[in-house]
Amino acid sequence: MKSLRRPYSEQRPTDIGGGVWSVPVPIPGNPLGYTLIYAIESPAGPVLVDAGWNHPDAWLALRDGLAATGMDIREVRGVVVTHFHADHAGLAGQVRQESGAWIAMHEADAELVGTMREAEEDAQRTERAGMLRRAGAGAAEIEAVTTAYRPEPPAAPDRTLRDGDMIDIPGRRLRTVWTPGHTPGHVCLHLEDADRLFTGDHVLPGITPHIGVYPYDRTDMDPLGDFLASLEKVAELGPLEALPAHEWIFQDTAERARAIGAHHEEKLTSLVALLAEAGEPLTIWEIASRMTWKRSWDDLPSMLRGMAAAEAAAHLRALEVRGRVRRTAEGDPKEDMVRFTVHS
Template sequence: MKTRRRPYAEQRPQDLGGGVWSVPVPIPGNPLGYTLVYAVESPGGPVLVDAGWNHPDAWEALSGGLGSLGFDVAGVRGVVVTHFHPDHAGLAGQVREASGAWIAMHESDAELVRMMNAHASQEHDAFQADMLRRAGADPGEMRQAAGSRPTPPAEPDRELRDGDLVDLPGRKLRAVHTPGHTPGHICLHLEDADRLFTGDHVLPAITPHIGIYPYDRDDVDPLGDFLESLDRVGELGAIDALPAHEWIFPDVAARAEQIRHHHEEKLDRLHALLAERAEPLTIWEVASMMTWNKPWADLPPMLRGMAAGEAAAHLRALEARGRAARLAGVDPVRFHALDS
C-alpha cells in the first residue's frame, strides 16, 4: 500500500490489512504535521508503535482514531516507542495511565529519558548555552538559538535490545537497533507479515536529523552509526516500510540506499568546503556555509541550532574517516580538511 503525504486535516485512520492499522496524530505547530501511530493486533489487545505528541488535540486524535477502528484505548496492551523524541513518546505515559499498558524502548534511549527526568530545566539551559558558545555562536545567536526543553517522556517499564521480540502474543515483532537519529532508535520488523515500522530512520521523501549534542563531542559518531544502520535495514530487502511520518512506501532497501548516497555526497561537499578555506572553521561557521532547506539567514534561531548539530555530526564523520581534524586546545573548536 502506498499513499502520499497530505495535510493533517485530510488524514484518516486506516486499516492497512493483516491486523495493522494507522492513526495520524497531529504535532501542533510543527511542519511535519503529524505522526503516524500504528496499532498491531494481538489476542491480548493491540500494541501501539509510537504514541504521538503530548497535547490535548493529539490525545483526542489518538483515542478517537483508535475508537473509529474498533479499539478502546483502555484495552491497549503496550506501547513500543521507536525513539524518545516527543512526537513519538509524548503520549505513551497517558496511554499507560488509561490502560495499564507497558511502555518499551531501547535501553540506550531509556537511559537518556532517565537522565532527562533527573535534571532540571535550568541545567539544560546552561548546557545549551555553553554548547553554542563552544561551537562558535556569538552571544546574540546563543540567546536566540537556545530553545526550551520539551517535557521529558514517561520512563519505560521495559527495555529492548537488538533482536528482542516485543511482547505481542501470536505475532513476531522484532526490534532492529538502528542508532543515528537517537542512540536507541529502533525499527520494528513484523516478521509474520514482512513489514518494517521504520520510525524516523527511513522516511520516503525527507531524511531524519542526525546531530551531535554537545556539538564538540569526539567520542561518538552518530552519522557513521546511521549509515551502518541503513545497511542493516537494506539487508531486509524490498519489504514495505511503515514510517512515522509522510506515507507508507515499498522497498525500504532502495530508499535506504538513496539516503546513504545523499549523506555521502554531503560529506564530499563538506570536505571540499573545508579544503578551500585558508583557516580552520568553527562548527557554527561550517553550518552557515552548508546547504539547508532555506538560506542560513532565513533559518529561525532554533533551526540554526539543529543545523549546527547536523554540521557537527558530518564533521565528526569526516574526522572518523581521517578526512578532517580538529585543532587541539582551542575554544571554540575548529576543523580543517585532511587529504583524502
Template structure:
C-alpha cells in the same frame, strides 16, 4: 529533518484518517501542534492479548483526543491497549505513551540507550539547568552571544519512563505474532525499527522516510566520543539487507521498497560528506562548527533559517564533521571553541 527530494508527499493533517491497512494493522494520524511535520503515524497491531501500539504521538490535549478517537474509529478502546513500543525518545513519538499507560495499564518499551537519555533529561529538566546547557554548547560551537540568546529554546517535558528496556533482536510481547526489534542508531542513540516477521513489514519510525531524511546531529556539538552519522549509515545498510519489503514510517506515507529508499538516503549523506570536504578544502583555515554550518547547503539560506533551525543545522554539521574526522580526512584543533581543518 532535512529534505532530499523536491517535494514531500506528506498530506495535511486535516486530510488524514485512521485506516485499516490490512494484516491486523491500523494507522492513526496524531497531530503535532505547531510543527511542519504535521502529524505522527501511530500504528496499532492486533494480537489475542490486546493491541500493541508503535509510537504514541505528541503530549498535547488535541493529540490525545486524536489518538483516542482514531483508535475508537477502527474498533480499539485505548483501555484495551496491551503495550506501547516507542521507536525513539523524541516527543512526537513518546509523548503520549504515559497517558496510554495511565488509561490502560499498558507497558511502555524503548531501547535501553534512549531510556538512559530519558532518565538524563528528567534530571536536567527537573533541576532547571537545560537552558544553561543549551547556551554553553552553542558558545562552544562558535555561536555569537546574540545567536546564543536567540537559539536557546524551550524543551518539552520528558516522556514517561518506560517499563521495558529493549536490545537488538528482542521479540516484542505480542502474543501470536512476531515483532522483532532492529536497533538502528543514528537519529537517536536508541532508535529502533520493528520487523513484523509474520507479515514481512517494517515499522521504520524516523529511520527511513519516503521523501525526507531524519536529522542526524551531535549534542553537545563538540563531542569526540561518538559518531552518529557513522552509526546511521551502518543502520541503513542493515535495513538494505531486508530487501524490498513494505515500510510503515512514522511520517508521510507508507511505501513499498524500504531497501531502495535506505540506499538513496545512504547516497545522499555520502554526497553531503564529499561536498563538505570540498567546502573545507576551498577555505583551508580553521573554522568553528557554527561557521562551517553557515556555509553548508540547507533547504533554505542560512540567513533565512530560524534560530532553532540554525541550532539543528549546527548539530547536523557537527555529525558530518565528526564522520570526516573518524575517516581521518579532517582534524580538530585544541582551540576553544573547537575548530576543524583539512587533515595534513
C-alpha cells in the same frame, strides 16, 4: 521526489491490512504535521508503535482514532516507542495511565530519558549555552536557543529492548532492529509474519531524519557513522514494505535506505570541498552557515540554526573518524572554540 504527503486535515485512521491500522496524530505547530501511530491487533489487546505528541488535541486524535478502528484505548496492551523524541513518546505515559499498558524502549534511549528526567533545567541551559559558544554562535543566537520552549521528557519505560528482542504480542512476530543514528536507541520493528518494517524516523520516503551531535564537540560518539551502518543493516533485510512514522507508507525499504546513505555520502564529499576551499580552520557555526540547507542561512531562525550546527557537527565527526578532517587549536585559545580543517 514529488511529495505524496497530505495535510493532517486529509488524514484518517486507515486499515492497512493484516491486522495493522495507521492512526494520524497531530504535532501542533510543527511543519511535519502529524505522526503516524500504528496499532497492531492481538487477542490480548492492541499494541501501539509510538504514541504521539503530548498535547490535548493529539490525545483526542489518538483516542478517537483508535475508536474509529473499533479499538478502545483503555484496552491497549503496550506501546513500543521507536525513539524518545516527543512526537513519538510524548503520549506513552498517558496511554499507560489510561490502560495499564507497558511501555518499551531501547535501553540506550531509556538511559537518556532517565538522565533528562533527573537533570535540572538551569544546568541544562548552562550546558547548551557552553555548547553553542564553543561552536561559534553569537550572543543573540545563544540566548534564543537556550530559552526556547522544550517539551517535558517522556515517561520512563517499563521494559527495555535490545537488538533482536521479540515484542510481547500474542500471535505475532515483531522483532526489534536496533538502528542508532537519529537517536542512540532508535529502533525499527520487523513484523516478520507480514514482511513489513515499522521504520520510525530511520527511513522516511521523502525526507531524511535529523542526525546531530549533542554537545556539538563530543568525540566519544559518531551518530552519522552509526546511522549509515544502520541504513545498510535495514537494507540487508530486503525489500520490505515500510511503515514510517511520517509522510506515507511505501514499498522497498532497502532501496530507500541506500538512497539516503548515498545522499549523506554526497554531503560528506561536499563538506570536505568546503573546508578545502576555505583554506583556514572554521568553527562549527561558520561551517554550518556555508553548507546548503533547504532555506538560506539568513532565513533560518535561531532554533533551526542550532539544529543545522548539530547536523554539521555530525558530518564533521564522521569525517574525523574517517581521517578526512581534524580539529585544530589555531586561533585565540581564550575563545575556547572548536575549529575544523582538512586533514593534511
